[in-house]
Amino acid sequence: MSNAPVRRPRIADVAREAGVSKSAVSFAFNSPQRLSQETASRILAVAATLGYRPHPVARMLAVRQTTTIGILSPQPLAQVFANPFFPLFAQGVATVTDDRGFGLLFISPLHGSLRRAMERATVDGIVVIGLEESHPEVESIRGSHVPVILVDAPAWPEHGSVGVDDETGARAAAEHLVALGHRELLVVGVEPPTAMADFSPEGVTGRRLAGYRSVAADHGIELGRDRVVVGPATFEGGEQSLLRAWSDGLRPTGVLAMSDAAAAGVVQGGRHLGLKVPDDLSVVGFDDLPLSRFIDPPLTTVHQPVRLKGEEAARLLLLALSSPPGSPSGEHRILETRLVVRRSTAPPPEPARARG
Amino acid sequence: MSNAPVRRPRIADVAREAGVSKSAVSFAFNSPQRLSQETASRILAVAATLGYRPHPVARMLAVRQTTTIGILSPQPLAQVFANPFFPLFAQGVATVTDDRGFGLLFISPLHGSLRRAMERATVDGIVVIGLEESHPEVESIRGSHVPVILVDAPAWPEHGSVGVDDETGARAAAEHLVALGHRELLVVGVEPPTAMADFSPEGVTGRRLAGYRSVAADHGIELGRDRVVVGPATFEGGEQSLLRAWSDGLRPTGVLAMSDAAAAGVVQGGRHLGLKVPDDLSVVGFDDLPLSRFIDPPLTTVHQPVRLKGEEAARLLLLALSSPPGSPSGEHRILETRLVVRRSTAPPPEPARARG
DNA sequence: CCAGTTTAGCAAACCGGTTTAGGCAACTCT
DNA sequence: AGAGTTGCCTAAACCGGTTTGCTAAACTGG
Known part of the structure; x- marks a missing residue:
């Protein structure tokens, strides 16, 4: 029994223990068909006994994708959740993110700054809700490096949007x-x-x-x-x-x-x-x-159609994510009211x- | 005018352009006092014109911290948001995460599996809400590598918890x-x-x-x-x-x-x-x-006290995060009802x- | 003028994975 | 038997940052 502090096992530990290369371990998890049946299962077994799980952040960095989208609102989260409209909207976007296996991160101003909050957010794209054109930090959103869909906001040609009449x-x-x-x-x-x-x-x-x-x-x-x-x-x-x-x-x-x-x-x-x-x-x-x-x-x-609005926004965003970068994500959808x-x-x- | 696809500038680009090392650029952003006044501002200026922002995922990996906590619920998010209790609870946790500059990620089963969802979540800790002891995947939560606070759930000695009477x-x-x-x-x-x-x-x-x-x-x-x-x-x-x-x-x-x-x-x-x-x-x-x-x-x-419950859970979690790893996070707080x-x-x- | 201390900045290791290009055996074909 | 495949696995580069020594120059004091 060692008294070394229990470090989270990393891929190299598994590789050493199983007598294979790091690549092999990676393959065992991501494309097992590239390995022989026995090798793959042996690696997986070793990984299991070690309690190894691929580190999600390292993975994100390597594959350059977070499989997470953000919902950004210019107000503090505590305020946003006080409005019963919001959970309904969130239901809509959650329906499609759940379905497509995406995570959902809520982005709100970090110490008052939207820009700082966005810089910190590890997402592939963002649904922006309730932003006013007059907001002092709109620019930090327009200039975002990731796809953005605006909801209930002024339509910008470069970004998709959904709103109602x-x-x-x-x-x-x-x-x-x-x-x-x-x-x-x-x-x-x-x-x-x-x-x-x-x-x-x-x-x-x-x-x-x-x-x-x-x-x-x-x-x-x-x-x-x-x-x-x-x-x-x-x-x-x-x-x-x-x-x-x-x-x-x-x-x-x-x-x-x-x-x-x-x-x-x-x-x-x-x-x-x-x-x-x-x-x-x-x-x-x-x-x-x-x-x-x-x-x-x-x-x-x-x-x-509040929930639908969330769904459409999420769908538009996911569509933009799966399109070649740079292609126009600028669909503007207006839903009806009655x-x-x-x-x-x-x-x-x-x-x-x-x-x- | 180059027709090369616009790559996101990375730290090395800034370093080259400013004629300094990567380290210097990093310092300019994170501990400017380690650089001379002029150098620091020159680097920042170059960074600005290049539109450089530190890549959040890379940063997370290097500092081994995400500055984000998760709210995990065993039900699909769309279902969770349908219960007006939840936004109120979320308000509570958002109040303290906003205040402390933490992000908030909502974790729900990924294709039916809580374990998969947790493996994918890039968080420093998790608030679990509404988990029943009988849930088939409790183990994947107990065995989590990050601090966990249970809300309205059976108290486990190794994790903190908050509930009501x-x-x-x-x-x-x-x-x-x-x-x-x-x-x-x-x-x-x-x-x-x-x-x-x-x-x-x-x-x-x-x-x-x-x-x-x-x-x-x-x-x-x-x-x-x-x-x-x-x-x-x-x-x-x-x-x-x-x-x-x-x-x-x-x-x-x-x-x-x-x-x-x-x-x-x-x-x-x-x-x-x-x-x-x-x-x-x-x-x-x-x-x-x-x-x-x-x-x-x-x-x-x-x-x-629903909102308070959220606040307490978040506070307990953040406390556990700032304590030396391995220290008992096992405070169990029971709030009153009337x-x-x-x-x-x-x-x-x-x-x-x-x-x- | 020289030893000792600061200051400013750099090189290299590291975080923990994925992925491309290729190497080596074993197998197939002629 | 030799050339071409195929199957299985590896080495090394890469993702994009942070951080730990360390060095060289500038400053300090006797």
Whole structure:
């Protein structure tokens, strides 16, 4: 019994023990048909008794492939996971990575820097979610050496992308509320509370807002900056947003929320204010997450194929990975949205209707 | 203009271009103080114009560290993300990994094999969540060469672990229902639909069931195998579970769900059956996820510190990583649970109460 | 001016695998 | 018997960095 510290066995140990070369050991694991039956199994047996496993990092370096893709988000992971949209999206990409045997690494800013995080990430390609054109570090992503697919972000010709028709979806939501007779509207945006001079029309928030506003404009309804409040896309975020708007003196009869989570929070917030949904307050969400059917009342919302979005992004990325490097990965896929009317929307209450 | 394919620049390219050795370039990046001011910045400048970034895999290999930890779950990722418990847990671990500059890799079975997935994972340590002692590949985890922290799993002396006092929590839930007068109970378990001969008392499900049953036994209430139905820990899973039980002829007045997601589904399922919650049906969940306050009625549930669980697991793991190898990482931390009474529970309806 | 100490940078070993090019026997064919 | 195959295995180069001595020059003090 030796008292030497137990080092992880390496390929050379197996080779020596089995009386063969390193190459032979490597072949035994990766292309056993290049060895005689007996030799291969003898090597494998020796490896097993030694507890040898090929070192994954060394392997990655040698084959120049990690068989892992990254999901990159510009927000800290803890924040990202707070939004129920995200797990659903992740489900989509996980479905295809699982199927194709790829690993999944979550990339978030390293000490505030996306560039540093990307430099550290050992992935073959990256799915970027929720990046705004105005982000200070977009360049570090554009200049990435690995294939990139953008999700819900401005389309760059050199990278593939997948998104949904946000503006049309937003229009449908607004039309619905207006058709019911609402004229006092409140928009609950989902941006993380980054200070932005204004909403770039490039981002998700911007596109949806444009949709809401174009409908408002069509009907002579005011929907200025003061009727837009933003918060995190979470239950709490939505609840706070409504309460804040209320205490600012706004008295909307209809709320256009940019996420179901926020919408659910708005419903709850309304309850705290003594408002019945939909009798006193209508709210329409965005996403159509599973939870939207399970809150009370079931949420009227704009459906978008979130999981599919993840799947498509992953598929596009894996496609780019298997194509010769340099070939255009620039497919841009836009998925459809549609309004799903449930029971969180109704005509505005009498006094408001009279006013309208 | 050369037509050579653009190779990623490597350290040797920078060295040549800057007229220094590879070591100097390495120092410029990792310990610039070992170089003169000018040399260091000259190297960095050359590196910048060349677009050079140290290759992360090569670096990992050389320093024998990945600065990444893994979250391993025995179920496919797509399934894991469907359970709202998980993102919350992930939030916890992400909080500390973000803070400490570690990456986060999600490890799920590779083509059905946990062992294969682990062999491929380039991580310094692993947090294992939701592993049952009966899992066929536990051994490949016990024998892992990297530090491991088990969450909600049987404590192994050689690995640290964190869990909660499931049985006490479950007892509290059952006591609550029984105290309200319920005697017709249904348990909704959260196991993935793996065929198990019986519920091992080692697993989460087993421990909670033991808690429920011990209370039932104390009060002479029957809670046999036929009153336990299991399904995925999702809204849909809970809904289906109740409907299935109902169509099997069970007529519970109180439901003990092992997850909030399932509990929310049960509430919805009850609605479909024309049952009012809590008037006709009481349901108590487990977890106390954020959503439990936002469904209607707000859910009575057993609180467990899910996010904290993630944080503690990550902290324990990082601690083990920074300790000398071989030192005992075997701290076992049990967090507390407590019943949170909201509005999904009430005395059973009259006919049942009369019967009881 | 010389011994002793810093400073700046280099060469070479190393991390742990994969893969290409080839060598040597044994076998086949003529 | 000699040339050409085939089967099995090896040596050596390579992936792209980090790190450990070590040397040569510059500086310090007596």
